[in-house]
Amino acid sequence: MTGALKKGMVLLVVVFVGYYMFSDPNGLAQTTKDGGAALWKALTSLFGALIDFINAIKS
Secondary structure, eight states: OOHHHHHHHHHHHHHHHHHHHHHOHHHHHHHHHHHHHHHHHHHHHHHHHHHHHHHHHHO
């Protein structure tokens, strides 16, 4: 992507989040909370699997 296109996409995301924040702040908060919880669950699963894999290699 070109630099102008990247800047345009970033600006578009910022404007969308800003609009979402002012039009439905509770919805944005809930979406953020749910996304954070899903990310945390995915990361703990990933690292748990990585630890199991390393332990299997050592044995």
